[in-house]
Amino acid sequence: MSRRPPPPPPRPIETLQCRHFGECGGCSLLDQPIAWQVQNKVTACETLLAPFLNGKKIEFPEPDWTPRNFRTRLLYPVRSDRDGLPIVGIYGFRSHHLVRIEECRTQDVWLTEFGRAVEQVLRTLKMQAYYAESGRGYVKAIWARLASGTGQVLAGIVTRPGTFPQGQEFAESLQKAAAGLPAGRKARTLVGVVHSISERDDEFLLGERHVPLRGTNYVTDRRDELTFRISAGSFYQVHGEAGELLYKPALRMCGDMRGKNVVDGYGGVGTFGLRLAKAGAATVTIVEDNAAACRDAEHNAKTNNLAKVTVLREPFATSKFPNGPDLLVVDPPRSGLQPQGVERALLAKPKRILHVACAAESLASDLSGLTAHGYRVSAIRLCDMFPHTDHVELVTMLERS
Numbered sequence: 001m002s003r004r005p006p007p008p009p010p011r012p013i014e015t016l017q018c019r020h021f022g023e024c025g026g027c028s029l030l031d032q033p034i035a036w037q038v039q040n041k042v043t044a045c046e047t048l049l050a051p052f053l054n055g056k057k058i059e060f061p062e063p064d065w066t067p068r069n070f071r072t073r074l075l076y077p078v079r080s081d082r083d084g085l086p087i088v089g090i091y092g093f094r095s096h097h098l099v100r101i102e103e104c105r106t107q108d109v110w111l112t113e114f115g116r117a118v119e120q121v122l123r124t125l126k127m128q129a130y131y132a133e134s135g136r137g138y139v140k141a142i143w144a145r146l147a148s149g150t151g152q153v154l155a156g157i158v159t160r161p162g163t164f165p166q167g168q169e170f171a172e173s174l175q176k177a178a179a180g181l182p183a184g185r186k187a188r189t190l191v192g193v194v195h196s197i198s199e200r201d202d203e204f205l206l207g208e209r210h211v212p213l214r215g216t217n218y219v220t221d222r223r224d225e226l227t228f229r230i231s232a233g234s235f236y237q238v239h240g241e242a243g244e245l246l247y248k249p250a251l252r253m254c255g256d257m258r259g260k261n262v263v264d265g266y267g268g269v270g271t272f273g274l275r276l277a278k279a280g281a282a283t284v285t286i287v288e289d290n291a292a293a294c295r296d297a298e299h300n301a302k303t304n305n306l307a308k309v310t311v312l313r314e315p316f317a318t319s320k321f322p323n324g325p326d327l328l329v330v331d332p333p334r335s336g337l338q339p340q341g342v343e344r345a346l347l348a349k350p351k352r353i354l355h356v357a358c359a360a361e362s363l364a365s366d367l368s369g370l371t372a373h374g375y376r377v378s379a380i381r382l383c384d385m386f387p388h389t390d391h392v393e394l395v396t397m398l399e400r401s
Contacts, residue, residue: 014066016105016388025093027106027388034063034387041392042382045360052367052377058394059381067387071107072146073238074115077205078122078129078139086122086129088115088142096203106388108146108240110181110188114155117177118142124173125166130159132202138162140198141205147221147230148240151187153178154219156194156232158207164195171214192216194232208233210292218296224248226274229299233292235268239385246356246383246393247275253379253397254354257281260326263348265316265341269296270309272329272356277306284308285322289315317341321348329354336362342369353398358385360392367396374401 013034021030029037042058049058076088079098089100100119104112122139130137137160144155155174164170171193178190192215196207210217210232218231223243230236239245250272251257258280264273267286274297277284286297286309294313301309312321316330317340328350330337336357337345345353346369353375357363367377375398385393 013064016066016068018103018105020090020099020101020103023092024090024099024101025095026090026104028093028390030105030388032388034066037387038063038382038384041384041390045382045392045394048360048364049367049380052364052371053380054377056377056380059379060384063384067384068105069107069109070240070387071104071238072111072148072240073236074107074111074144075141075205076101076115076118076143077141077203078127080129080137084128086119086127086139088119088122108148110184111144111146111153113181114144114153114178114188115142117181118144118155118174121170121173121177125170127166127170135201143196143205145219145230145232145236146188146240147219147228148186149222150220151189152191152219152221153188154192154194154216154230154232155190156196156207156210158196158198158205160201161197161199167195167213175214190215191219196232224275224278226278227300227303228269228271228274229296229303230269231292231296233290234296235290235293237271237385242271242385245385246395247271249381249383250354250356250395251275251279253381253395254279254327254352257327261322261324262327262329263287263321263325263350265319265321265328265330265345266332267297267311267329268293268331270300270311272331272354273297273309274300274304274306276327276329277301277309278304281327282308283310285325286311287314287316287319287321289313317344319344323348325350327352327354329356331356332362332366334359334362337366337369339369342366345370346373349400351400355394355396355398357394357396358391360394363394363396367398370398375399376401 128137141158197209379397
């Protein structure tokens with residue numbers, strides 16, 4: 001008779017230390033115990049949202065370890081040092097003072113090392129940082145996205161418009177630099193390098209157009225027995241454990257989805273919609289206005305053999321998606337649904353609304369509109385997707401009275 005292996009030892013609950021803490025603006029609560037962080041967020045959210053909760057408490061998991069190295073997206077602005085050489089890193093808190101990152105407790109370790117390697121490539125190629133106030137220079141930022149389920153990495157450079165004669169040399173140098181980094185516990189593979197072009201003349205770091213320089217312009221991730229393609233211009237949750245923290249608890253809130261009709265607003269590449277289709281929904285309509293995300297969602301539905309998924313490339317607030325769904329999922333940006341989005345949700349007359357918010361203030365505004373027109377909060381949960389910061393993610397189920 002074989003014996004079961006002993007359970008793994010519990011992961012320690014401790015505060016973390018980082019040489020950049022207090023100077024870098026990436027996290028603000030690293031020196032506070034994680035249990036205190038979560039409870040403080042819950043208390044603040046319950047106070048803010050009290051008018052809409054009818055005494056209901058916010059659910060949350062009790063932390064049993066201190067999260068670290070969970071962030072799967074790197075985005076570093078590029079500036080110049082006193083000698084005019086490019087440097088990359090993270091801005092200080094509420095400033096444009098750039099902190100060069102030697103270590104990071106929240107970002108994936110390989111990504112941190114990769115960021116240092118990219119800086120060296122920029123220096124070797126003598127690339128110049130862009131400054132909005134003068135209009136001089138060319139490079140605005142560097143970025144990388146890790147699909148933690150597969151280990152695939154997509155990386156890019158963000159520049160102002162114009163020709164990029166060093167593009168191929170940059171891509172080849174990046175590929176070599178990535179191949180020389182220590183693999184760590186999990187292998188990482190750079191599958192593509194992308195040139196992202198920003199038409200904006202301000203400090204905004206993301207590009208609107210994406211041109212492949214080498215390899216693919218997407219990564220493939222595998223989560224919850226589903227395969228997702230995520231292109232350079234598509235949104236994807238940055239926490240490597242989003243499945244456990246966000247998607248599984250949200251689907252438990254939804255209950256039995258067999259035979260239900262679902263509309264997934266702000267659906268992106270299908271992270272909610274495909275999971276609901278896999279759970280047995282009769283139809284899923286994904287509403288998304290980002291062209292790259294729509295292409296990814298269509299590809300992902302086909303790859304996962306989910307034939308009853310339809311993708312509409314339309315802004316949610318003006319979309320002609322079917323009214324009367326059993327469940328309406330809304331996962332808006334930080335600004336929330338806004339009045340037009342609330343109005344469209346109400347017009348649809350869904351039986352239930354699953355609202356996913358990444359800001360408590362915008363959730364309060366949305367709940368004010370929704371609860372004033374016949375919906376009530378039946379469940380709400382805090383998902384700590386942004387440990388060691390003040391940011392929150394809240395999932396709320398509303399039912400029609």
